[in-house]
Amino acid sequence: MKYSKERIEALKNRILINTDLHSSDLVAYSVENLSLSKNTVLKYINELILENKLLRNNSGRYTTYSLPTEVKKFSFKRSAKLSEETMISRVLEFTGKLSTSAMQIFDYAFMEIANNAIEHSEAKEICVIAEKSMAKLKISIQDNGIGIFAKIKEDLNLDNETQAVIELSKGKFTSSPQKHSGEGIFFSSKLCDNFFIFSHGLVYSPQAENPTIGKDKNASKGTKVVFEILRDTKKIPQEIFKEYAGSDYDSPKFKTVVQLRFMQQEGLLLTSRSQARRLLTRMEKFTTVVLDFFQVDFIGQAFADEIFRVYATKHPGIRFESINANEQIEQMIRHVKSMS
Secondary structure (H helix, E strand, O other), rough: OOHHHHHHHHHHHHHHHHOOOOOOOOHHHHHHOOOOOHHHHHHHHHHHOOOOEEEEOOHHOOOOEEEEOOOEEEEEEOOOOOHHHHHHHHHHHHHOOHHHHHHHHHHHHHHHHHHHHHHOOOOOOOEEEEEEEOEEEEEEEEEEOOOHHHHHHHHHHHOOOHHHHHHHHHHOOOOOOOOOOOHHHHHHHHHHEEEEEOOOOEEEOOOOOEEEEEEOOOOOEEEEEEEEEEEOOOOOHHHHHHHOOOOOOOOOOEEEEEHHHHHHHOOEOOOOOOHHHHOOHHHHOEEEEEOOOOOOOOOOOOHHHHHHHHHHOOOOOOEEEEEEEOOOHHHHHHHHHHHO
């Protein structure tokens, strides 16, 4: 079958867009998903390599492919005159054209993270590193300030930075409620295809599929936020805002998802009322609270009772939902609810 020039370019672009996810099986993936013969795929790949749009690594059975990446660094002195608009305008000159959804996500995430660095970090400098390829845009925004987890720990008088990560993961947290809603990082993490926060020796990835807290071996002062946006991202901003904040501006709603396994990183089972009360801090800001029990095997009666009977009775406007709960947890929740 003979394709038009436009069709060939479209097929070659599909190969490029899938390179990052299928670097080691790009040929097989393209044959299967683009309905092309192996010879045609290899022909297009060789053309892309000659056009300097694709890189071949190794050879033979262990051949992998990657995309050429352009990188540019921007430095900003934090001052009363610096604004997120100034920062994004310089970065946009480098990133170039994006799809409508990708541009909406980039604009939202960059402006929110840059604003946090300007107004809350107490930093002297802010560094932005932008990387672009045919498949994605990667942005790193780093400051040399107090550090986001240390700041939250200080503001809420918490015991450690891990507790601060848990509070951040809920959303609706801001150290300046008169100026901010506290939704910026929450929605940025939902909108971007990948999202990471590095600070105070911790790395937090709040991706909906598998949120994680880990140790940052290359810890440096301040906060570094890294986010990635696929050029053909499937994320639709309006749908994500609607899911978590509703669409009725006269009667706003806000949903949060809390990973209870993060609380176990302190080496404790979830058994006490004090643990439950710490978990419930600021929950009055939400109308729906989803408690994710993934990797949680046991909860105590006091912990469950404080959440599902005591607090729920006092706050009838908040709906509690449970996901990934095993039989023991479900039975304990049913038990304490039956005592109401």
